[in-house]
Amino acid sequence: MDKKFSKSTLCVQGGWQPKKGEPRVLPIYQSTTFKYDTSEQMARLFDLEDTGYFYTRLQNPTNDAVAAKIAALEGGVGAMLTSSGQAANFYAIFNICQAGDHFVCSSTIYGGTFNLFGVTLKKLGIECTFVNADAPEEEIDKAFRPNTKALFGETISNPSIDVLDIEKFARIAHKHGVPLIVDNTFATPINCRPFEWGADIVTHSTTKYMDGHATSVGGAIVDSGNFDWEAHADKFPGLTQPDESYHGLTYTKAFGKMAYMTKATAQLMRDLGSIQSPQNAFLLNLGLETLHLRVPRHCENAQKVAEWLEANPQVKWVNYCGLKSSKYYELAQKYMPNGSCGVIAFGLNGSREEAIKFMDALKLACIVTHVADARTCVLHPASHTHRQLTDEQLMEAGVAPDLIRLSVGIEDANDIIADLEQALEQIK
Ligand SMILES: *Cc1c(COP(=O)(O)O)cnc(C)c1O
Numbered sequence: 279m280d281k282k283f284s285k286s287t288l289c290v291q292g293g294w295q296p297k298k299g300e301p302r303v304l305p306i307y308q309s310t311t312f313k314y315d316t317s318e319q320m321a322r323l324f325d326l327e328d329t330g331y332f333y334t335r336l337q338n339p340t341n342d343a344v345a346a347k348i349a350a351l352e353g354g355v356g357a358m359l360t361s362s363g364q365a366a367n368f369y370a371i372f373n374i375c376q377a378g379d380h381f382v383c384s385s386t387i388y389g390g391t392f393n394l395f396g397v398t399l400k401k402l403g404i405e406c407t408f409v410n411a412d413a414p415e416e417e418i419d420k421a422f423r424p425n426t427k428a429l430f431g432e433t434i435s436n437p438s439i440d441v442l443d444i445e446k447f448a449r450i451a452h453k454h455g456v457p458l459i460v461d462n463t464f465a466t467p468i469n470c471r472p473f474e475w476g477a478d479i480v481t482h483s484t485t486k487y488m489d490g491h492a493t494s495v496g497g498a499i500v501d502s503g504n505f506d507w508e509a510h511a512d513k514f515p516g517l518t519q520p521d522e523s524y525h526g527l528t529y530t531k532a533f534g535k536m537a538y539m540t541k542a543t544a545q546l547m548r549d550l551g552s553i554q555s556p557q558n559a560f561l562l563n564l565g566l567e568t569l570h571l572r573v574p575r576h577c578e579n580a581q582k583v584a585e586w587l588e589a590n591p592q593v594k595w596v597n598y599c600g601l602k603s604s605k606y607y608e609l610a611q612k613y614m615p616n617g618s619c620g621v622i623a624f625g626l627n628g629s630r631e632e633a634i635k636f637m638d639a640l641k642l643a644c645i646v647t648h649v650a651d652a653r654t655c656v657l658h659p660a661s662h663t664h665r666q667l668t669d670e671q672l673m674e675a676g677v678a679p680d681l682i683r684l685s686v687g688i689e690d691a692n693d694i695i696a697d698l699e700q701a702l703e704q705i706k
Pocket of ligand 1: 362363364365367388390391432436461463464482483484485486495496497
């Protein structure tokens with residue numbers, strides 16, 4: 279759909295563009311396979327000489343319509359859906375890194391990504407150096423090596439709510455001839471479009487705000503089409519040299535700005551197969567249709583709750599980038615002037631046991647391993663999502679042992695505050 283439309287219009291109408299007599303609502307193409315008239319037509323698809331669907335492990339029309347909507351929302355040239363956010367981040371890196379390669383990553387990232395990058399990719403021979411994203415540029419420069427292939431960060435980190443200085447990271451990445459990959463899950467394109475600040479690739483756990491109703495695990499990768507792979511051809515042979523599994527086709531030559539996305543689909547999805555189910559893509563699309571309405575409400579509620587927590591004497595600290603007291607307030611104003619996200623991190627005065635008692639006393643806010651959906655929920659990362667990490671790794675990931683992650687939903691803010699108040703009463 280035309281890029282001139284605003285994000286709100288793209289949320290509602292982007293992606294699926296029915297032709298005469300076709301369903302108005304995006305259909306679920308619940309089919310593993312697609313029909314052709316001649317053997318020759320099918321053969322051309324396998325050689326990437328023609329575009330079309332042939333097997334849902336690689337591509338499916340429902341998924342593609344939703345991916346097109348997300349690409350339009352981010353201002354990218356193309357996107358793909360994956361079965362989860364984990365798969366999206368894995369593919370985003372693995373599409374340009376192989377055994378013997380290295381990449382640099384902010385240390386304050388989602389626990390699952392931290393593990394994927396630090397432990398699992400290492401087993402595949404890909405090394406990751408974690409850096410303090412707030413360190414001066416010269417400091418971060420030192421982490422780069424001749425075999426470094428990417429720089430990675432999260433717009434707003436989960437769960438520490440640090441804000442990434444995207445322009446600084448883009449400058450560093452480009453100085454070293456590598457793309458900047460940004461996980462934009464928490465900000466969503468409604469609040470921030472990392473491509474406008476120099477990022478090259480964006481990833482999402484669509485499981486969070488995009489779906490927004492906690493129905494479907496999913497992920498997405500979006501390419502800005504801006505990174506010049508040919509200018510750094512020696513670093514990215516997978517994109518700039520012939521792929522023998524496609525009769526010696528070279529992605530950059532054959533697909534130009536779509537080289538990265540085509541390789542991710544034609545090679546990684548073909549071989550690793552973490553496709554999102556069309557059913558989940560359909561549900562994701564329903565979520566996207568109201569993303570532009572829900573995200574501002576999450577932010578408005580979170581701002582009220584954060585201010586209330588900050589004023590409460592039982593609360594030791596609050597980290598929310600919408601608060602003036604936050605060290606990320608300025609960066610949040612710069613990159614997300616209309617609001618950041620609905621997630622707040624805070625700690626209570628008192629012991630870890632009291633924090634757990636407080637969480638158990640909440641009635642409206644449920645304890646769940648989730649974040650960023652319509653219902654307010656809480657989690658204690660040190661005992662839940664991040665329990666594999668040592669205390670040292672926890673601090674490095676910006677997760678204090680007393681950190682409570684509160685994901686503020688879109689209920690009435692007064693009811694959320696009343697719930698927190700009654701739970702705090704119980705640990706007085
Ligand atoms: C949840 C999350 C992921 C992982 O996504 P899944 O959909 O759970 O696989 C990655 N990055 C961020 C920032 C997340 O919040």
